[in-house]
Amino acid sequence: MTSPIPTTSRRTVIAALVLILVAGACSGLPGAATPTHTPLPPPPSATPEPLAAEVNGERITLDEFEREVRRFATGRASLGIDLAPSPDDRKAVLRAMIEERVVVQAALSEGLTVDETAIAQGVDQARAARGGDPAFSEWLGQSGYTVEEFTLALKRQMLSRAITDRIVDGVPPQGEQVHAAHILVSSQAVADEVRLNIASGADFARTARTYSQDLSTRAGGGDLGWFPRGWLAVPEIEAAAFALAPGELSPVVVAADGFHIVTTIARENERPLSAPALEAARRKALRDWIDEKVAAAQVQVFVALP
Known part of the structure; x- marks a missing residue:
């Protein structure tokens, strides 16, 4: 799963500058000078968040990408795969993130939606699978997710599954x-x-x-x-x-x-396909469809990859 772009709350403090001019009370004092107003400098603009890639205008932040690379390494270690990190890992992770964005965009463009109740149930199931709130919160922190980010990632996964199921189900069994x-x-x-x-x-x-x-x-x-x-x-x-x-x-x-x-x-x-041949045909159809969508997408990559 990929992680969504984080959001940050900002507070704006508006300061008012009051200039009090006191005129001389004695008639013998010279008249008060006309006040002059020095303009305040404009507030600094927000620094753009560094990007790893942009897919049809949808941003993948550098922070999001780096967290996904760490999840990839952690997941591999949990499976007992003891390999040193490779530059190819970063390339594979970014490719997967770009593909997921393209797939989700295709699902949305075809009017597919995911029921919010189903998403909430998915989060509840993930929480229960890890033994409740404390353990789930600990897992989220270790995985670099907030609850909101995990929920968005789950929604993307469900949308991806909805449209890829449609592709593979369209492969004829003969x-x-x-x-x-x-x-x-x-x-x-x-x-x-x-x-x-x-x-x-x-x-x-x-x-x-x-x-x-x-x-x-x-x-x-x-x-x-x-x-x-x-x-x-x-x-x-x-x-x-x-x-x-x-x-x-x-x-x-x-x-x-x-x-x-x-x-x-x-x-x-028109001979019926064997189960392995049908599975291979479905994988090929899905791979071809994803490759076609990625090739047609406007993709910009901002990180150096091998």
Whole structure:
């Protein structure tokens, strides 16, 4: 969660300067001089609070950013992650804060709201989870929050959840998929020979069990199962599989891990996604949506980052 910008109460003291001119009472004294008024200097203007960033006109103060960096380090330590602070941590924290601002702004622009009762209940639940008011107040202080700041942070989190749920729920649970298999070898020469053997009639699965260096699929004859676009870790294999008609054999596919021969076994345009594939599709849809919103936002960064 990110922390909101702090507010400060100011008191203005207005001082009145009264000049009392006393005229001479004796007629023999010279006449009183005409008083002159020296203008008061204007009051000093407030020093602008340093900023870490500005997102579509919404400010992220430097103090707010530094407190969030400290929360990040504390949270990591509480999980047993013993790493020295890194400049990349600051970059990741500011990126997350900018993304949250963009997401909340998008939620508000679409008319989404959060019930104030739900926010109050969330604060009460956080208080109860920490054992009541004294422990909750101590936690707030350690985390660099006031109650008002924590409440605002919770509201932002709820707005973010409302619109991101809408994005992921819009991902269809079915789509185009292929069922494919592959063979991985270490050189172009071996790949050419293996492909020629298969093209000449050798069984693909049997050949995979003999030659493939992919231990995760070799025992199954190179079978990759059904998958949608964006699912495989090696995009070159995926691109080849989707480019083939069922029963076709690919040319030798060169990738970072070696040389592949790919065959597509079957294809369906509206096949239900597996649970892991659907989850991956939802994560990708959300990531793409956030990246698009950030790219379209007016963002200024005022702190030096690596």
